[in-house]
Structure formats: C-alpha cells, structure tokens
Amino acid sequence: MVVALKQEETQSLAENTVNLAMKKGADEAEVFVYQGITSEIVIKRGQISRSARIIDQGLGIRAIVNKAVGFSYTNTLRGKTAIKEVVLKTLTFARASKPDEEWRDLPTKKPFASVEGTYDKDIVELPSEDLVKTASMMLDAAEKTDKRAFPIEGGAGASYLSMAIANSNGVEGFDHGTIVECSLATIAREGGEVTPVCFEFNAERSYNIDPEWVGREAARLAVSALKAKKTETxxxxxxxxxxxxxxxxxxxxxxxxxxxxxxxxxxxxxxxxxxxxxxxxxxxxxxxxxxxxxxxxxxxxxxxxxxxxxxxxxxxxxxxxxxxxxxxxxxxxxxxxxxxxxxxxxxxxxxxxxxxxxxxxxxxxxxxxxxxxxxxxxxxxxxxxxxxxxxxxxxxxxxxxxxxxxxxxxxxxxxxxxxxxxxxxxxxxxxxxxxxxxxxxxxxxxxxxxxxxxx
Amino acid sequence: MKDILAKAVKTAAQEFGAEYAEVRAQRLFKTMLTLKDGRVEAAKQGIENGAALRVLVNGAWGFASVGTLDAGALTKYILDACKMAEAASSKLKTPIKLVETTAVEDKVFLKPKKDPSKISIEDKINTTSALNDTVLGYDERVKSCTIDYLDLAGTNYFMNNEGAYIEQEKLYVWSRVTATAKEAGVFTFSREEVGSTAGYEVFDVETPEIVGERTAKRAVEQLKAKPTKGGVFPVVIGPNVVGVFVHEAFGHLAEADLTLSGSVLADKLGKTIASDIVTFYDDGTIEGAFGSFRYDDEGVTTQKTVLVKDGVVVGLMHNRETAQKFNAKPTGNARAEDFRFEPIIRMRNTFMEPKDHSFEELVEDVKFGYYLKSFRGGQANLDGTFQVGIQEAYEIVKGELGAPARDVSISGNTLETLLKVDAVGKDFELWPGRCGKGQTAFICDGGPHIKVREVLVGGGA
Structure with a gap:
C-alpha cells in the first residue's frame, strides 16, 4: 500500500484548517482528517475472482457559532481554495442553524494513553500476492474439510487507517493503525437440502491470522447444519x-x-x-x-x-x-x-x-x-x-x-x-x-x- | 471529464490489455441534518469527488476507488487495479465473462419541481423542526424524537471500453423519523421514512404533519398493546409489510449472484413456488420512486423485470456477469452506493401485483390471527428462512380488527409461506427504504394487502 498522506501533512492540515476557521469567525472549531487504505482479495462462489483497492481520505470540520454547530466534509484536500470554501460553508451552516443552549465547549487537551498492538508495519507493506495466498489457504482448508461445503463468499483484506485531530482548545493528535482480516461464508448442500449461511472470520490488528482455521471451521459449521430438524416450544x-x-x-x-x-x-x-x-x-x-x-x-x-x-x-x-x-x-x-x-x-x-x-x-x-x-x-x-x-x-x-x-x-x-x-x-x-x-x-x-x- | 475517463479506459484496455475496463466518476453534494428532540445536532454538508475504476484481466476483476478526478491519478490506479486483478487471477478456475450489451451514449438531466440544492438550509431546518414538533406535541407520553435528513445531488459519469458514455444526474431526498414513548415502565418505538428521486416536493405530500402524526400515534397506541401469543396463525399483511416480505424473503433470493451462491431459488426457474395469485416485479422505471434510475452502474438501461408470474419463477435480477452465466439479458440491477463501491446486484422498486379482494374480505373469515400493518426490520437467509419484525400489528378476532399487539415478528420458510397466500387485495402502496448488502441502496417496496393462511408468529416473552 502506498500511504498517501504522511503524519506531518495530516497534522498540519488539521491545525491550519482550525486556524482558518477561527480567523473567519468561528467561536470554536475542530478538524478531523482521516485516511483509509484497504486492499482486498475476494472469493465469490468457490473461487478467488476479485480484487479491490479503496483509497479514501478527507477532512471534516465542526465549527461553532453562537452555540450552533455546523459541519462540513470534503475529500478534496489539495488546493487552498477548496479547503477555504469548505470552511466558509461550515460557518454559513453554523450561522443558519439553531443555537443549542446545552452546548458547552469542545474538549480541552489531556494526555493520551499509550496503546499496544494496534499498528503492524508488515500489514502496511503486505503485497497483494500474500493476500491471494491467505485467501487461497482458507479456501483450500474449507474444501478439504468436506465436499458438501460450498464457500459462497469471503476473502482476505488489509487496511491502514490514520487520523489527525486539532481543535481551537489546543487538542492535537495523530494516530494510525492496521487491521488484517479473513472471512468465509459457507453453505452445505446435500440431497435437496441447503443449510443457512455459516460464517467464520478472524480479524486482528497485527499480521497474525489463521486462515486455515477460518476455512476449516466455516466448512465444519455448514456441514453440521445439515439434517436440520424442527424443535418444540x-x-x-x-x-x-x-x-x-x-x-x-x-x-x-x-x-x-x-x-x-x-x-x-x-x-x-x-x-x-x-x-x-x-x-x-x-x-x-x-x-x-x-x-x-x-x-x-x-x-x-x-x-x-x-x-x-x-x-x-x-x-x-x-x-x-x-x-x-x-x-x-x-x-x-x-x-x-x-x-x-x-x-x-x-x-x-x-x-x-x-x-x-x-x-x-x-x-x-x-x-x-x-x-x-x-x-x-x-x-x-x-x-x-x-x-x-x-x-x-x-x-x-x-x-x-x-x-x-x-x-x-x-x-x-x-x-x-x-x-x-x-x-x-x-x-x-x-x-x-x-x-x-x-x-x-x-x-x-x-x-x-x-x-x-x-x- | 469525457477525456479524463477515456484516457484511463484506454490505458487499461490498450496498454495493459484488460478484456474490459470502465470508469465511473462522481461529483456529489450532500446536505444532512440530525435533530434530537428538536435540537439541531449539526447542520451538515459534504462534498465528494471520486472515481471507481474496474477492469477484467485474465477473467478476474480488479477494482480501485480513489477520491479524486485527476487524470494522472485515474490512470495510475486503473493500472494498479489491472495488476491486482492479474494477481487474483492466478488461482482462477472459471474466468468471468460479461454478457453483450448495447453501448449507450446519453445524457440524463433531472427536472425537479423543487430542487433541494436550491432550498436554503433554514427551510430544511424548518421542515424537520415542524416534523419534530408534530411528534413531540402529539402526546405527553412521547418521550423522544430523532430525525435524520439527507439530500444528495450530483452527476455520474460512466465510460467503458465498449463505447458507452453516460452522464446522469442523481437526486435523492430522504428523511427518517423515530419516536419513543413510555408509560408505566413500557417502552415503545416507532419509525417512518420518506424518500424520493423526484425532489423536495415529496414533503408537499408527505408533510411534516402527516408523517409526524403517523409516527407518534403508533408509538402511543403501542403502549396499550397486548403481548403477542407465539404460535402458528392466519395473518393479513398490509402493503408496507408485504413490501418488505417481497424484498427480504423473496427478492434477495432472486438476485442472481445469490441464486448462483445456492439460494433456494437455484433450481426453481420455470417452476411454481407460490399460489397462482402471486406476481412479483422489480421495477426501476417508476417516476420519482426512491429505487428508480435510467441507467445502472454498468451502463445498462433500467427496466420493469417480472420475477414471479402467477406463482411461477420467470426471471432473476442480473448484472452483466450473472446474465452471461444464465444466458439471460442483463436487467439493469447493477448498482453501487458511490465510487467507493463496486456495482453489485441490487433491487430497485420491488412489489407484489394487486388483485381483487377488499380489506374486509381478507379479514372476514379469520377467527383469531394478526393484522401486520408496518414493519420494523426484516432479514432472510439463502436457505429461504426469513424473519420480519413488525412495529404495528393488531389482533384479528372473529373477522374484525382487535387490540394492538406489541413486538410481533413472523418467520418461516419463504417458499412454504408463498404457497399459503390465500388472497390478494386490490389496493396498492409503495414505501421507500434502504437496503444493506455490504453497501446501502435506496429502494422502494410494496404491494396490496394479502392474506396468508398460516405463518409462525413469535411474540414477546
């Protein structure tokens, strides 16, 4: 994956936009910049047949004028005029909105706790071929478990997320993290009987998932759902x-x-x-x-x-x-x-x-x-x-x-x-x-x- | 825009050698409001520009979504999609092919009577506030009211390497109101939705007063509702619930991707699955309806598709990939929520065709059963089991409507239930809604009142 927005860039975008909103007349302002990059290898009807890369980034502005809240977002981050326009629109919306007497103020700065096990460089650098391999291992494991099981959909995916926040009370922060996951939805068929969809998955923040277990378990569940009987009340x-x-x-x-x-x-x-x-x-x-x-x-x-x-x-x-x-x-x-x-x-x-x-x-x-x-x-x-x-x-x-x-x-x-x-x-x-x-x-x-x- | 799209398509098809390439670019503007008990949580708006790039390489799909319309970025990411598709194709057993279709060149402009983008945010706050005031002012037992409002306007630009180029304006107006009521430790909950592709004029028909009263009245009436008896009973089902049944319990099974995945309809094409008075359509052509559009997100013209005719399954809902598998024509059901998503098979306006019974005739021979008027939610599984939760129901006692019943839900097997449809009413209503299948689609569903001779009713405790 190519991380498009670097930490410094995201943070300064957040801070500069807060400053701009204040300069244009907000009583308070807050900016949240988000970036999500996801790569997926997708299984449909028993085979790996799809891939996807989704790159989504943008910023959301909350501006408060006379206790009324306006909010705008845009996914166009390049170019000063684009951001300025969004800031102005947010203020217009805040001014048009109704004051909320219960509104106090935005949060003030408090030290962030440290977190563990939320970011794994191996996931950021994971080549598509490795996701193909993960999906393939899962599929093979399901097929080996029982012939009556049919994997209808699933896949393997890796995501990188980053976020920066800044507000006019001095809050500023950046965090980023990763998620890797694989999942398989399986049905079993025998005679005229079709089981309900049986689903297994494994999602982790570090590159430590067990696709073979997911495949085996999804197939085992589906097969054991065969020969279903009605129950009494x-x-x-x-x-x-x-x-x-x-x-x-x-x-x-x-x-x-x-x-x-x-x-x-x-x-x-x-x-x-x-x-x-x-x-x-x-x-x-x-x-x-x-x-x-x-x-x-x-x-x-x-x-x-x-x-x-x-x-x-x-x-x-x-x-x-x-x-x-x-x-x-x-x-x-x-x-x-x-x-x-x-x-x-x-x-x-x-x-x-x-x-x-x-x-x-x-x-x-x-x-x-x-x-x-x-x-x-x-x-x-x-x-x-x-x-x-x-x-x-x-x-x-x-x-x-x-x-x-x-x-x-x-x-x-x-x-x-x-x-x-x-x-x-x-x-x-x-x-x-x-x-x-x-x-x-x-x-x-x-x-x-x-x-x-x-x- | 056309040149930017053409460059990306050409890069994939000619330089990389993709069998198929398409670009779907969008410019979208949204206005949103959330009101909680009359408090405007925030007046919100959003700007989204982006492109979805999709290619077929060695029979495998590659897809990339980027939040830009920059020509350089589109070219770069369509190549990325090609390379990912190539990697994915390494394990392919059956290559994907697309059915042939007419390459359309067209521009679709909308002419709303009231264009939401020309209506001020103050007006929208006034409309939603009036709705809130109607709900909270209806009865002191109504304790809370939440209103969400959304309007979306924009343009889709579609091009593929087969010569299609479509510019299509998009317009949606939607609102949802929920109310809770409480009395003597009993909580009730009520929801209504408004949705249109025509324009802001939908609020001239579904006025804040009408929608607000419908929502609040239900929440209050449900306070005195009886607990539901669990068991198998005859039911009369209203258009709103018939719609969700047709959509959830039957419709999803007839989405050809799910049929191929082994839904219980897999071997039922051409076979009788319902009483001969049952006919279902999925129709993208109803003007102004929430699920209508001219071209789908593969550039295929929308249509009125008959799914069940007189009890026999006669058609499925297709995209170009499934139509090829079934040797059928594409039906224009490929839809993507926005450029972040791949188009998949989705319903449009799905409904049951009315027949000849009056409501009184449907109810008159029921000794004890339930009248299911409005749904809370529904869900189905590929094996044909369904569940529909009901937010407004009444007992039917000796042929007449009785007391309201609380938290009713019905479940069973879709095909078994369809064979038990005894009578179909002559009225007709279509209701707007949203459907989730990994991404959201705006839809309608509906039909007439019907009678089902037995269904499993699950009650509260």
Whole structure:
C-alpha cells in the first residue's frame, strides 16, 4: 500500500484548517482528517475472482457559532481554495442553524494513553500476492474439510487507517493503525437440502491470522447444519456465541449504556447506576485501550483520550459511556467514546471494545453442563428488536440442539423470544474462549430459561 | 471529464490489455441534518469527488476507488487495479465473462419541481423542526424524537471500453423519523421514512404533519398493546409489510449472484413456488420512486423485470456477469452506493401485483390471527428462512380488527409461506427504504394487502 498522506501533512492540515476557521469567525472549531487504505482479495462462489483497492481520505470540520454547530466534509484536500470554501460553508451552516443552549465547549487537551498492538508495519507493506495466498489457504482448508461445503463468499483484506485531530482548545493528535482480516461464508448442500449461511472470520490488528482455521471451521459449521430438524416450544438453556451476542446486544444493551440514550429517556438503565441489572457472573468494561483491540486508539473522534470504563461489575451497573457533549451536560468527563465514520460524520457516542470478562470453563464444559438447550451461532432479525424495551423475537439460525451435554442435531425455523435485560440476569456461565467481533469482545455465554419457539 | 475517463479506459484496455475496463466518476453534494428532540445536532454538508475504476484481466476483476478526478491519478490506479486483478487471477478456475450489451451514449438531466440544492438550509431546518414538533406535541407520553435528513445531488459519469458514455444526474431526498414513548415502565418505538428521486416536493405530500402524526400515534397506541401469543396463525399483511416480505424473503433470493451462491431459488426457474395469485416485479422505471434510475452502474438501461408470474419463477435480477452465466439479458440491477463501491446486484422498486379482494374480505373469515400493518426490520437467509419484525400489528378476532399487539415478528420458510397466500387485495402502496448488502441502496417496496393462511408468529416473552 502506498500511504498517501504522511503524519506531518495530516497534522498540519488539521491545525491550519482550525486556524482558518477561527480567523473567519468561528467561536470554536475542530478538524478531523482521516485516511483509509484497504486492499482486498475476494472469493465469490468457490473461487478467488476479485480484487479491490479503496483509497479514501478527507477532512471534516465542526465549527461553532453562537452555540450552533455546523459541519462540513470534503475529500478534496489539495488546493487552498477548496479547503477555504469548505470552511466558509461550515460557518454559513453554523450561522443558519439553531443555537443549542446545552452546548458547552469542545474538549480541552489531556494526555493520551499509550496503546499496544494496534499498528503492524508488515500489514502496511503486505503485497497483494500474500493476500491471494491467505485467501487461497482458507479456501483450500474449507474444501478439504468436506465436499458438501460450498464457500459462497469471503476473502482476505488489509487496511491502514490514520487520523489527525486539532481543535481551537489546543487538542492535537495523530494516530494510525492496521487491521488484517479473513472471512468465509459457507453453505452445505446435500440431497435437496441447503443449510443457512455459516460464517467464520478472524480479524486482528497485527499480521497474525489463521486462515486455515477460518476455512476449516466455516466448512465444519455448514456441514453440521445439515439434517436440520424442527424443535418444540419450551424454555431452555441457550449458549450464545460471540457473533450471536453481538447481534443481540448491538441495538439493545450497548445502546442502553450510551449517555445520549440515557439522557433522552430511551434507556431502560436510566437512573439505575448502582443497581443490580445482570447476574453476578456478568462483568463488562468498555475498554478503549485493550491490547490489539479492533477499536483501540489513543484518542476518540473528538481528541479525548480513550480509556477503560467499568460498565457492569458482577451484575451491578457502574457507568454509562459519554462523549464530550453528553458528559458536559452532566458536569462529567467524557469517557472517550465519541466515534466517527471516517471524515464524513460528526462524532457520536459509541462503544469501543465492549468486553465481557471471560470465565474459566472451556466451551466443552459450558456445553457439557446443559441437559437440554440450544447452541446459537447467528441470529436473524436482531435489528428488529425493540431498542428501548430490549424485547426481541428473532430466528436462531444456524443453531444446534443440545441434549445431555452434547450437540444432538441442527435445528431449523427456531425463534428466540424474550427481553435482553432478562437475558443478562439469567447468565449462568461464561466460557474462556474470548473473541473479538466488531466492538464486542466476548466468549460463549450461557443463559438459562430462554423461550425457544419451535413449531 | 469525457477525456479524463477515456484516457484511463484506454490505458487499461490498450496498454495493459484488460478484456474490459470502465470508469465511473462522481461529483456529489450532500446536505444532512440530525435533530434530537428538536435540537439541531449539526447542520451538515459534504462534498465528494471520486472515481471507481474496474477492469477484467485474465477473467478476474480488479477494482480501485480513489477520491479524486485527476487524470494522472485515474490512470495510475486503473493500472494498479489491472495488476491486482492479474494477481487474483492466478488461482482462477472459471474466468468471468460479461454478457453483450448495447453501448449507450446519453445524457440524463433531472427536472425537479423543487430542487433541494436550491432550498436554503433554514427551510430544511424548518421542515424537520415542524416534523419534530408534530411528534413531540402529539402526546405527553412521547418521550423522544430523532430525525435524520439527507439530500444528495450530483452527476455520474460512466465510460467503458465498449463505447458507452453516460452522464446522469442523481437526486435523492430522504428523511427518517423515530419516536419513543413510555408509560408505566413500557417502552415503545416507532419509525417512518420518506424518500424520493423526484425532489423536495415529496414533503408537499408527505408533510411534516402527516408523517409526524403517523409516527407518534403508533408509538402511543403501542403502549396499550397486548403481548403477542407465539404460535402458528392466519395473518393479513398490509402493503408496507408485504413490501418488505417481497424484498427480504423473496427478492434477495432472486438476485442472481445469490441464486448462483445456492439460494433456494437455484433450481426453481420455470417452476411454481407460490399460489397462482402471486406476481412479483422489480421495477426501476417508476417516476420519482426512491429505487428508480435510467441507467445502472454498468451502463445498462433500467427496466420493469417480472420475477414471479402467477406463482411461477420467470426471471432473476442480473448484472452483466450473472446474465452471461444464465444466458439471460442483463436487467439493469447493477448498482453501487458511490465510487467507493463496486456495482453489485441490487433491487430497485420491488412489489407484489394487486388483485381483487377488499380489506374486509381478507379479514372476514379469520377467527383469531394478526393484522401486520408496518414493519420494523426484516432479514432472510439463502436457505429461504426469513424473519420480519413488525412495529404495528393488531389482533384479528372473529373477522374484525382487535387490540394492538406489541413486538410481533413472523418467520418461516419463504417458499412454504408463498404457497399459503390465500388472497390478494386490490389496493396498492409503495414505501421507500434502504437496503444493506455490504453497501446501502435506496429502494422502494410494496404491494396490496394479502392474506396468508398460516405463518409462525413469535411474540414477546
């Protein structure tokens, strides 16, 4: 990969643009410069047939005039007139907008924490041929595992990201990092039966992924989803894998601990700090500094140092997560949870690495203790949960019936119904097989007394 | 612009020897607003200029996206795409080929009655604020209201090495409003979307008052809703939910790339999969609809594609690659969110054709069941399982609409469910939405009211 914008260039672009905005009449200004370069080798229908290189860079400006916020972005960074025009437009928008009486000010400078395992030069310098090799190893491993498995899509990718921030309160910073990943979605076919899509992946910040495991596991899952049977309706134990948990929690629990949701009365956790909201087996931290975490950075989207924030400790709700705006409304400090979608968006409250403290049991032990239950890898329709109440009604697919501590058979058409906050209270054990998926870091988690709707 | 594109295309095709080369350049302007409980979080705008460069080398695709329209950069990165394609082709078993298509030369200009780029940001803030005031002013139990607004204007420039050159203006106006209500520990949630490719005049029909009341009323009515009984019941499904069912549960399976990946429709072309009263279309030609356009992102003219006719699968949605595989004609379904993405097969305006029943006739013989009026979200898997979450539903008791039901969702197997469609209504509505398939596409879906004799209803706890 060719890194187009160097550190000094990015930082001075951010600082100069802040100065320009102030000169043109902003009360406060903040500039975020982002660069993302991604190389991908793509598998479609059993073969490597595509490649892609995406180079995206730009800057976003937030300018405040009389407590009203204007924001503009552009991906044209060359040429002084282009930037000047964007600055002027931002100010026009701020002046046209409505003042926000709750607005205090932009963050002030605080020392950034140091982070580990977020940048790997080997990923930046990775030739396309190595990505072809990674994808190919994964594909071969899937094919060798079982003839009935058919890899429908997947691939290998490497990314370099960099960001610089500056604001008129003296905040300035630069950080960069890498991500490498491979993934494979597989189905299995036998007779007239087609399994649901079974998906495996491995994403890391350092060049240390295991494509053969991903390929083998995606194929194994798909084949074991064959000969699916319908289940009956009853309350049983359910073991959620991290992918299923991520789907279940993304719109519900994670939203419920965001300060903006709490302040606006959209969270079931409002006014409940210090109360027991989950089983004592549950301890969750939002850890923006997790070593090698997929969302670990020195600072957040507003230049506030990322940090480790206890959210739930042994079942007790301890903290919500804040950005600058929501924190200042309560006279608190931001927890470094302002997130941006590159340069195109204003910051919003988002979890960093939302980590369940893992347990000591192996996944086999977790399974072995279940007399009757369900092992759920993936949920369909989790985004249609009620985000305010936490009520969900979702399809578990693929999912396997557990009987007397062993996987008995794959299930089909099985729904899970309940409330995510009741689920948290019924967590009976966590395994030791922690994984990173998006913002969630979690092992397998076993929950008792979940309503399984069959037919 | 034409010269810049031509130079890049020529570099790939003639100098490198790519079998196919295309450049898709874009200039885009966006205006965005987010209002939270009436507070304008920020008045936002964006400028994006960029190009997507795509080549076929030794039967493998190479793609590069760059945020510039500089001739030198485009030439450099199309060569980069060629080299990456060459690397990727080393493991290729079946080379990719494209179906032949007419090389179109055309310029498409839009004539909105109200061009959003000529409407001031103050006006847009006033419209969204009026929407907010309607929602929060509807009832004191409405606790929060979030509004997102987006308008996008710009031009696409498309050229390939087969002689196509298309300049096409783009225009989208979109807004989403969500409201929550709370009473006695019960939380409810309601969402509405507005979307158009016609212009800002969409707010003359979907006025802030109409959309705001629809959103708030639902959130409040759901407060007194009954928990849903889980089990298998007859249902009457409204156009908004029929649309999402046609899109999610059936439509994705009929996207030819997913059909090839082994969707349950793989061996169903020409076969009956639904009752004979079921006909589905995917139509890119409906004027002003959110999923309409003249040419797709491979330069193919859009069309009205019939997918299911009287219960029989008669067509799929194609790009040039899948059309070649199926020995079919391309249908104009290749769409890319913007220059950062490769065009892939996407739906446009997907709907079920109306028939002859009135709403009363659909409901009258249902002893106990549900009326599903508005959806919250939906999802499907290649094996044909689907799930659709419902944000507004009512019980049907002895042929009449009863109490509202909370957090209903339906699921099942698409093909089994389509065979259980007993009756199709004579009304018709089309609703705007957004669809995710690794990238976002603006779409519509819809249809009439229908009756399904049994479906698995999942209730709350």
């Amino acid at each position: 009853k309350n049983t134990s359910v073991i959620f894998t991290p992918v299923a948990l991520q789907q279940l929690l993304y719109f519900t629990l994670i939203n419920a601990v965001k300060a903006d949701h709490v302040q606006r009365g959209q969270s079931a956790f409002k006014g409940r700090i210090g109360e027991k909201v989950a089983s004592e087996n549950v301890t969750i931290c939002d850890d923006g500094l997790l070593k090698g975490g997929l969302r670990t950075w020195r600072f957040d989207g507003e230049g506030v140092p990322q940090q480790k924030t206890p959210v739930i400790e042994r079942g007790i709700l301890r903290n919500f997560i804040y950005d600058n705006y929501t924190a200042k409304r309560e006279g608190k400090n931001s927890t470094g949870n302002a997130s941006r979608a590159g340069y195109v968006s204003t910051p919003k409250v988002e979890a960093t690495n939302f980590r369940f403290t893992p347990g000591r049991k192996t996944p086999e032990e977790l399974l072995g203790e279940v007399k009757e239950g369900l092992l759920v890898y993936y949920l369909q329709g989790a985004h249609s949960s009620n985000p305010a109440s936490g009520d969900f009604s979702v399809v578990a697919t693929p999912a396997w019936k557990i009987k007397n501590g062993e996987i008995a058979y794959a299930t089909k058409g099985t729904m899970l119904a309940g409330n995510v906050f009741s689920v948290l209270k019924n967590v009976s054990a966590l395994a030791n097989n922690e994984r990173k998926i998006g913002q969630l870091v979690s092992p397998w988690i076993r929950v008792e007394d979940v309503k399984v709707v069959g037919r």
